[in-house]
Amino acid sequence: MALYHLRFHPHFVNELENAIAYYNAKSKTAGLRFRVATKKQLNLIKKNPGYRSVRYDDIRFARIEKFPYAIHYSIDAANKCVLVHSLSCDYQNPDVHWKKRL
Numbered sequence: 001m002a003l004y005h006l007r008f009h010p011h012f013v014n015e016l017e018n019a020i021a022y023y024n025a026k027s028k029t030a031g032l033r034f035r036v037a038t039k040k041q042l043n044l045i046k047k048n049p050g051y052r053s054v055r056y057d058d059i060r061f062a063r064i065e066k067f068p069y070a071i072h073y074s075i076d077a078a079n080k081c082v083l084v085h086s087l088s089c090d091y092q093n094p095d096v097h098w099k100k101r102l
Helices: 008-024 031-047
Strands: 005-008 052-055 057-062 067-075 079-087
Touching: 005 008, 005 031, 008 031, 008 079, 031 057, 031 067, 031 079
Parallel strands: 005 079
Antiparallel strands: 052 057, 057 067, 067 079
């Protein structure tokens, strides 16, 4: 199976950095654990983007293990590309934080 290329929305990197900074402020190791867990999910998405079901429109969620975050993404199968739209916390209102970007 060929790997898909990941393409990130410009805000995704910012959301990731903010989440890592938040966890670094809580604990010396929490930020690193969050980064590793996020990278693990991104690698799973890259290998098999269809492993998560569609939640709405064509958006899929990949939960970050042991953290209240999810990666929101869609698949461009024709170009073998995954469009990573957002990294959102379960406690955020999606209409305010990222859904308007779609």
